[in-house]
Amino acid sequence: MAFDPLQEDCQRLILQNMRRENISITDEAYVEHCLATYEGDPAPLVKTDRDRSFHLTARAAVLADYRVPFLTDETEADRQEDLAVGYLEEAVELDDRNWDARRMLAEIDAESTTGFVSYLSEHVGQVLEDAHAAADEARSPFERELAVELETRPYLRWLATLSSRLLIAGRYRASLEVAEQSLALAPTDPAGVRHTGMLSLAKLEADQDELRRFRRRHAVAYQAGSPLQRRHHLSEKRPDPWTLLAQLSxxxxxxxxxxxxxxxxxxxxxxxxxxxxLYQQMEFPEGLYSRVAVTPGSDDELILAISEATPLLQEGLGAPDNASFAVWIAEHEVVTDALDEKDRANARNYRAPRPSSEN
Incomplete structure (x- = not known):
């Protein structure tokens, strides 16, 4: 469901080195050699400015999405953030077509969600053009298949980010349209944009039948992962929390x-x-590179889904003083009965009000 920046960096470097050395894409021994090299020290595989640009982006993604949000030392967190920004700035200097790095920097510098959405919308066509141009460098049909898979990913991440931020900005119809556009291009949905589409559909007050039709229409996305990714075995055995939250709403x-x-x-x-x-409804950091990778069926997956469902949780029925959907969930006996006294005490200490969406 999520892109692995280091895995993608490794795949890109292997493909580029194969092109430079005129190695067949089917040479498994060469691939294994490159994999071992990358795991030990990737430097020998990084030959060009474009190689280094994405390599720096991958390093920044790991820092921004998987380290900084979980650091408790603010000084160290600031240092790591500055390091990630430095990587991204250098990445753009080396390759101005590195749209992942440009997007990530734009989000860091954005003063509002509305401004960032405008930036994403303004450049989306150029991102697609550059993806096509990069894929056209392939030498053979088999290599082209892999190149298209890799070079389309920045565009899919762009669309996924745009759909997500449109949801946050309250533009639910536009968010759903972008999600549908991404799913039409990549039916297996490696970006996980179907989850944003499901939440947007729920915000448009879709009923249960409409939600089921959305899942049927994108059955491939719900049943299969990307060709270059393995799906977790639990993902086939349980409904995802985004769907459940939309249906619950x-x-x-x-x-x-x-x-x-x-x-x-x-x-x-x-x-x-x-x-x-469900009681605490804690925030989960938005992924800067892409949606953060979480294990299906894990606490982290549910926390991530709850966090992304903030627009749903803010809903209320009837009079303004009526309890919101968030409060209804947290105080429902199904939830409270599942908490023992220690759980309730801990939950009260950590539960915070849901913040308003930024427009």
């Missing part, structure tokens, strides 16, 4: 108490500490 809006209770029970049973996650 639809049931709640329709006053389908029995259906909502059943869906909430499914969520509570979806991972080891689901009740705590």
């Amino acid at each position: 639809a049931a709640w809006r329709a006053f389908d108490n029995a259906g909502a209770r059943k869906l909430l029970g499914t969520l509570v049973r979806s991972c080891p500490n689901a009740a705590q996650a």
